Amino acid sequence: ELAGARLESKESIILDNRQKDRFTAKISKDPPGGGPTPPVPDTAITRSYGDDVLMGTTIWQGRIMINGVVRLPADARLIILPGTRIEFTRRDTNGDGIGENGLMIQGVLVAKGTPTAPIVFRSAEEQRKSGDWDAINILGSDYTGNLLEYCRIEDAYRALHLHFSIVTVNSCDIANNYRGLQFQESLITIIATTIHNNKSGIRARDSEVVMTRSRVFENYSGAVFLHTDLKAMDTVFSHNSYEGLRLREGAALIERNSMTGNRFGMVVNDAEYGRYNRNMIEANQETGLVLKNTENIEIHGNAIQANGINGIAVREARTAITGNHIAANGERGIAISTFEGIITGNAIVGNGVYGIGIDSAGDVAAAENWWGGSDPGQVIYDHADESHLGRVRYLPRLESPPPFQWPLTAAPVATAPRGSIVVPAEAKEATGTDREGPAR
Numbered sequence: 001e002l003a004g005a006r007l008e009s010k011e012s013i014i015l016d017n018r019q020k021d022r023f024t025a026k027i028s029k030d031p032p033g034g035g036p037t038p039p040v041p042d043t044a045i046t047r048s049y050g051d052d053v054l055m056g057t058t059i060w061q062g063r064i065m066i067n068g069v070v071r072l073p074a075d076a077r078l079i080i081l082p083g084t085r086i087e088f089t090r091r092d093t094n095g096d097g098i099g100e101n102g103l104m105i106q107g108v109l110v111a112k113g114t115p116t117a118p119i120v121f122r123s124a125e126e127q128r129k130s131g132d133w134d135a136i137n138i139l140g141s142d143y144t145g146n147l148l149e150y151c152r153i154e155d156a157y158r159a160l161h162l163h164f165s166i167v168t169v170n171s172c173d174i175a176n177n178y179r180g181l182q183f184q185e186s187l188i189t190i191i192a193t194t195i196h197n198n199k200s201g202i203r204a205r206d207s208e209v210v211m212t213r214s215r216v217f218e219n220y221s222g223a224v225f226l227h228t229d230l231k232a233m234d235t236v237f238s239h240n241s242y243e244g245l246r247l248r249e250g251a252a253l254i255e256r257n258s259m260t261g262n263r264f265g266m267v268v269n270d271a272e273y274g275r276y277n278r279n280m281i282e283a284n285q286e287t288g289l290v291l292k293n294t295e296n297i298e299i300h301g302n303a304i305q306a307n308g309i310n311g312i313a314v315r316e317a318r319t320a321i322t323g324n325h326i327a328a329n330g331e332r333g334i335a336i337s338t339f340e341g342i343i344t345g346n347a348i349v350g351n352g353v354y355g356i357g358i359d360s361a362g363d364v365a366a367a368e369n370w371w372g373g374s375d376p377g378q379v380i381y382d383h384a385d386e387s388h389l390g391r392v393r394y395l396p397r398l399e400s401p402p403p404f405q406w407p408l409t410a411a412p413v414a415t416a417p418r419g420s421i422v423v424p425a426e427a428k429e430a431t432g433t434d435r436e437g438p439a440r
Helices: 425-431
Strands: 047-049 057-060 063-066 068-074 075-082 085-088 103-106 108-112 119-123 133-139 146-149 151-154 155-161 166-170 173-174 179-184 187-191 192-194 198-206 208-212 215-217 221-226 229-233 235-238 242-250 249-256 259-262 266-270 275-279 278-280 289-301 304-305 312-324 325-327 332-344 347-349 354-358 420-422
Touching: 063 266, 068 192, 103 108, 146 151, 151 155, 155 166, 173 179, 179 187, 187 332, 192 198, 215 221, 235 242, 242 249, 242 259, 266 278, 289 304, 304 312, 312 325, 325 332, 332 347, 347 354
Parallel strands: 047 063, 057 075, 063 085, 068 103, 075 108, 085 119, 103 133, 108 146, 119 151, 133 155, 146 166, 151 173, 155 179, 166 187, 173 192, 179 198, 187 208, 192 215, 198 221, 208 229, 215 235, 221 242, 229 249, 235 259, 242 266, 249 275, 259 278, 266 289, 275 289, 278 304, 289 312, 304 325, 312 332, 325 347, 332 354
Antiparallel strands: none
16 A cells, blocks of 8 residues: 555455565655745846857856746856856647757856855746746766756756756756656766756766765656766755665665665666665655665665565575664565675564565575564565475574664664664654663
8 A cells, every 4th residue: 555545355265475465654744844835026037038049158147037048158158147047938839748948058057046045947838837948058078077056947848858968966856847856978967956846856867976965856857867977965866756876787886874764765787896885765655775786886884774575685686784783674674686795783573574585586685684573584585484495594693782883973764773782972863762772
C-alpha cells in the first residue's frame, strides 16, 4: 500500500510465504523546507527583446521582457545585476505545448544576485505554468566560467540546459519546470541550490559534477547521472516520487548525504567504481540502496534504516559492505541475488523478516557482523531454508555492537538507531541518544 493506495481483498487466502504478504509504507510527507517562492513585485518594463542578438557586453537591470529567442555570440558577455526580473512570454508555433522563447548563450553569462535581491527568470503569463518558455541554454561556453548566483528559475521547459560549458550554480532556487537541469559534456558545480517541484530535477551525462549543500526534493524524478564523474556531499535527496539519486556507468563519491522519503533512495547501475560512505538512507518507500551490475563499490558507514521493503538490494554486484547500520527495514536488511564481496562489521538488526536473504546459489561472506542478540540462523534466509540456495557464512559473529559514527549532524526524519551509536551533538535530540554508547 504505497503512497496512500488501498488494497481490497475478497475471498482470498495468502499464507506460508517467506516474504511479507502485504506491505504498507509509512512515509513522512514533510519535505525538507523550501515551500512557495516569495512573490515578485511588478515594476515598469526596462527593456523588451524579440529575436535579438546581443553584441559586446550587455548589462541588464530592472524588468526585462523577452518575446523571442535572445542570442549571445561566443565573443559577447551578458551581466545581470541583483534584483533583475527576466520574463518570457509564451510562444508555441508548432503546438507541442512547449514555449519556444528563451536565452541562447555561447558567450559568457554572469547572473549574480544577492540573498535580498535575487535575479528571477520566469514566465510573463498571468497564469504561469511549467513549459511557458524554453530554457537558459548555455552551449559551447567552455573557455571561462559562467555564473548563476542567487537566482530563481521558474516555469521553463528546461531551466538550465548546458552543453560543452563550464557553469557554477550557487544558492539558486529552481522550481516548477519540466526539468530543472539538463546537461552533458560539461563541468558543473552546484552549491547550496534547491531543485524542487519539477517533473525531473536533474538529468545529466558525460560530465564532471561537484554538488554540495544542495536539496533535490518533491520532484517526480530526483537526480539522474549517466557516464558522469560525480562528487555529491552534504546534499538532501528527499520526497521525490521515484528515485532520489540514480547513477549509471560513472564513478562517484557520495558522502554525508540524506536520502529519505523517495520511492528508491539511491539506485546504482553498471558502475565500475564508487565510494558511498556516511550517508543517511532512511524511510524510502521501497528500497534504500539498489546495486545492479556493479564492481569495485565501497558501501561504508551508512545509516540504512526504516526503508519500506529492503535496506540494500544487490544483483550482480561485487561490493564491500562494511561498518553500516542496517536496521528496521520492512522486509530484508540486505536482499541478495548474485553477490561477490564481503559483508562485515555491520550492525544488522531489527529488520522485518530477514537480516540477510539470498536468492541464488552462491555463498556469501558475512562474518563479524552484529545481529542484535538474535540467533543469525533465525534472521538469515539461505541454504538452511531452501537447499538450492547458497550459504551465508556468518561465523565468527560479533557479540557486541560495533561503534557506529552517526553520519550527519542532523536527522531529517525520526530515527530508531540500535546498538552503539556515536552521535554528533547537533543530532542528539533527533536520534534520541544523549551520550556516546548504546542508543535507547
